[in-house]
Amino acid sequence: MERDIEEENTVEGDAMKLKRSILCFEHCEKRIFSMDELPSCCLICDTPIFNCQLKIPPFAVPSPFQRATDFPCSIVIKPTKGNFLEDYTNKSNLHIAITNSDGIIFEFDRGGLRCDRAEEWNSCLVLDLGDDPLLQDIVEDPDWGEYWDLCLDKTYSSNKFSKESYDEDENNCFNFVLTFLTSLNQAPFTGWAASKVEFCQKLILPKTVMAAKYIMLYRKVRDHQGIMVVD
Numbered sequence: 001m002e003r004d005i006e007e008e009n010t011v012e013g014d015a016m017k018l019k020r021s022i023l024c025f026e027h028c029e030k031r032i033f034s035m036d037e038l039p040s041c042c043l044i045c046d047t048p049i050f051n052c053q054l055k056i057p058p059f060a061v062p063s064p065f066q067r068a069t070d071f072p073c074s075i076v077i078k079p080t081k082g083n084f085l086e087d088y089t090n091k092s093n094l095h096i097a098i099t100n101s102d103g104i105i106f107e108f109d110r111g112g113l114r115c116d117r118a119e120e121w122n123s124c125l126v127l128d129l130g131d132d133p134l135l136q137d138i139v140e141d142p143d144w145g146e147y148w149d150l151c152l153d154k155t156y157s158s159n160k161f162s163k164e165s166y167d168e169d170e171n172n173c174f175n176f177v178l179t180f181l182t183s184l185n186q187a188p189f190t191g192w193a194a195s196k197v198e199f200c201q202k203l204i205l206p207k208t209v210m211a212a213k214y215i216m217l218y219r220k221v222r223d224h225q226g227i228m229v230v231d
């Protein structure tokens, strides 16, 4: 019983950490960043900030991280171990998964296929599949979700992705996603799926590069006791 409570607390603690936001305002010609709440005064001139005119109203720096369940028919990534904000480095292995039209997350790892770990996908990156102009008509088609689910079911129930057939290099989460994209038999998805390297360059790299900027800012503010002045 005691262990259950402990574990619950840890999960809650982690969830809290992931929800932290970076706030920003300008005063004395400097940008001031803070974690979760605004300071009462400007750090430089001590003016109470709730009583003074600010050139730009305080705002939350937009986080690139999303909850996978909010993004149906998507491809999502997160670090294999830990989370982006606290644990990610450019050497981290990434784990990739697919959401169906209801936002349920389908993934493949050394334990086999599964679709019951939504809580681990609360702070992930969602790849920009719909940005390609070729895709606008396709993804807006009312039958697209149904078709996506059909292909996902087919890939999920094929015998290519059993626990026994998992291989860290040759048959991993990435192979599962690329096999699914190929099964859509639809440009440009099938083309993307033809090369792991191209898929990474076109769809994953832009996302991780953008996320890295936010992660760096987050860690700087965190390491400055939650408040930081930038010229």
Ligand SMILES: [Zn+2]
Residues within 6 Å of the ligand: 027, 028, 042, 043, 044, 045, 046, 047
């Ligand atoms: Zn000031």
